[in-house]
Amino acid sequence: GESVGLHLPTLSVQEGDNSIINCAYSNSASDYFIWYKQESGKGPQFIIDIRSNMDKRQGQRVTVLLNKTVKHLSLQIAATQPGDSAVYFCAETGANSKLTFGKGITLSVRP
Amino acid sequence: DTEVTQTPKHLVMGMTNKKSLKCEQHMGHRAMYWYKQKAKKPPELMFVYSYEKLSINESVPSRFSPECPNSSLLNLHLHALQPEDSALYLCASSQDRLGQGEAFFGQGTRLTVV
Numbered sequence: 199g200e201s202v203g204l205h206l207p208t209l210s211v212q213e214g215d216n217s218i219i220n221c222a223y224s225n226s227a228s229d230y231f232i233w234y235k236q237e238s239g240k241g242p243q244f245i246i247d248i249r250s251n252m253d254k255r256q257g258q259r260v261t262v263l264l265n266k267t268v269k270h271l272s273l274q275i276a277a278t279q280p281g282d283s284a285v286y287f288c289a290e291t292g293a294n295s296k297l298t299f300g301k302g303i304t305l306s307v308r309p
Numbered sequence: 310d311t312e313v314t315q316t317p318k319h320l321v322m323g324m325t326n327k328k329s330l331k332c333e334q335h336m337g338h339r340a341m342y343w344y345k346q347k348a349k350k351p352p353e354l355m356f357v358y359s360y361e362k363l364s365i366n367e368s369v370p371s372r373f374s375p376e377c378p379n380s381s382l383l384n385l386h387l388h389a390l391q392p393e394d395s396a397l398y399l400c401a402s403s404q405d406r407l408g409q410g411e412a413f414f415g416q417g418t419r420l421t422v423v
Contacts, residue, residue: 231410232410232411239416240416240417241313241399241401241414241415241416241417242352242399242414243414244411244412244413247410247411287351287352289351289410290410291409291410296365297354297409297410299351299352299353301350301351302349302350302351
């Protein structure tokens with residue numbers, strides 16, 4: 199069936215390094231992709247989004263890359279900080295506009 | 310005000326109890342959502358309200374009963390729950406149903422059924 203998933207369950211990075219979190223999706227009709235950050239005890243927080251007519255979008259310290267050919271989405275975090283430690287979810291919406299979340303990956307930043 | 314406020318933050322209830330979760334937003338959003346999130350899992354959509362009308366029910370058991378009294382409020386009434394219903398219940402809102410990806414989430418209600 200259709201699914202949105204992540205390659206790795208956990209990622210540990212050194213403070214100051216760049217982080218790359220990857221996500222694969224299988225619904226070729228998906229046209230809008232979002233990355234969320236969820237800290238312990240909180241709800242998901244919107245980080246950055248990208249539409250299917252783009253392949254790259256940059257925010258403050260974050261970049262999202264979309265490769266529609268291989269149905270791959272990635273989130274890059276520059277100069278990772280301890281406050282970036284959280285669970286990150288990719289999510290997608292297709293023609294039915296239902297938001298589907300991927301499995302989530304835990305980012306742990308080592309001081 | 311860009312907040313979605315959920316109350317209570319924590320709730321412990323017995324299997325014979327009736328309780329309600331509440332959600333409020335004052336952003337003028339016309340779509341509101343309930344999600345269920347188990348530990349270490351992604352949120353799963355339960356209900357979607359669009360312009361105060363239920364538009365999506367993701368085959369949720371009838372022991373969960375949503376209600377949208379007005380455009381700012383969303384309730385989730387709970388009755389005869391099971392221990393496996395213990396989870397974080399998240400409310401979200403967006404400008405409209407098509408903007409679900411741009412939704413704002415509340416901090417959730419941590420529900421424990423004993």
